[in-house]
Amino acid sequence: MRRQLVPTITTVAAVSGVVAFTLVASAPVGNAAARASSAYAVSAEGQFPIAKTPYAESLDGKRRSTSALELPKNPLLSVRAGTATAGNDSAAVELIDVVVGPDILSQVKLPPELKKSCDSLPAQGADNLPIPNLPLPELGVPLPELSTVDLPVKNLPDLCKLLLTPPSSLLAIEAVNVWCAGDEGGVDIGALTLLGQRIAVPPTKQGATIPAAPLATIAINQQTKHSDGSFTITGLTINLGGTQTIRLASTTCAKPATKKPTPKPTQPTQPVIPEDQAPAAPVPTPVKTHHPVTG
């Protein structure tokens, strides 16, 4: 009986061992991610909610990209173009020309006493005149009750100029680019203007804020590591009046979709050629040809 068991055990071991080996050998390299990498250009919560637009996600790690040239109809926000791309533990958003609160000041009627002060401004020497504290009417976007002293101006001539020739928006941002890869990412923000005035964007380090109170609070480069290992980075989070939130350019990178993780590279920011490196790349020889480029 014992002797009969020997070949049986050998056979079972052979079958299970080799079958397991065969399964491992034939297993596909890829492995679906548990959570999707995703990206969106714009979303809003509050009085004027806007769904994530455009929105891309990748569950299987394959690159998916989607673009939008306009947002759902709303009085709060417009963009020229937004592209969201999600891939294998990576995601990116490119957003061009964001306008928050279009034409916000164009319907404001100057209070009579302010109009009188503005009309009687001398051509010179008025720079020291203080700003009168006058309430501003409802601006049509969710902002707290504002008065003239809340506007980003230094003196009375500036205030008159702002209200008589109002800028085209509350807030305008030329471009927002956000990307993530694994648990790292970054933000690139173009020119930002608040009521027509250029505001310096601080170095886009994590969690910085742009001072624009009380009109808005603007947080840049918000980064969150989630408990499941995924990582979210949001370019700009704009809060208006404490009740309306606008998120611009947000990416989430989820666990690698492939079984074999890609090792992290070393990425110096400037070329520094090690001694054992390849030879210097050649100076190119111009080729005579015709190729239409974007001009």
Place this chain on the structure above:
Amino acid sequence: MRRTRADERGGGSAGALAVLLLLGGVAVVGVLGNRDHVEEVDLSTLASSSTHTTITTAPLDPQPYAGTDGLVVHPRAETALYSAPDGEPFAKIGPAQFGPTWLPVVEKTDGWLRVLLPSKPNRSTGWVRDDDLERASSSYLIRVHTGSRTIELFQQGKSLGRWKAGVGAKKTPTPSGRTFLLGSIIDTKRSASPVVLPLGAHSPTLDTFGGGPGTVAIHGWPRPDVFGAAVSAGCVRVPKTALNRLQQVPLGTLVLIDSK
């Protein structure tokens, strides 16, 4: 009785051996099958990455604003592009674009290099096997700032110059992110500014331009009023002194475009 048992035992061992051989064969076929799948790629079935093609399956550049160590590679022959190390081939890259193909390496792992690609969409990458590639180093880096409308040239981290540049207008912006010098051409049909340095990027808003695929390039401009302005259809217009320097920069050199 004894003999019978011996026979039984012998018969059992023979059976086990047969199963081992059979399944061993299956395993070998399984392993070889996988190896064949990776190593023998039918290049004729793959689309070729170039400034004229769109390959939507290309993986996204994971670090679109990062620098590199300057390594550039030239495929000596048509080479398969993979979605990941040991992943699936999704396209191929040929040895010539305008001139020889030189691609910047943005990531490395054992036996594999990740390169930027010249095809649409922007920020496309692919992995190539680290064999049969000519390697070289570019010590240069080109930075384009669309916000301040300037272009900078660095060598070994040291600035060689900073010039005002014409960049894309609002409706036709110069795409931000990481790309590279794809070619150096003398365009016979551009009499005013024939020197053109096509990049690996394309206009994000124009599918085609002038009959071409919307390739973004660095080139000169006959009038100086465009330098420092957002006026172009996506290209970067630079003064002659800048263009002369940039013509000396090797193909494959990284071009970092940001909104600063």
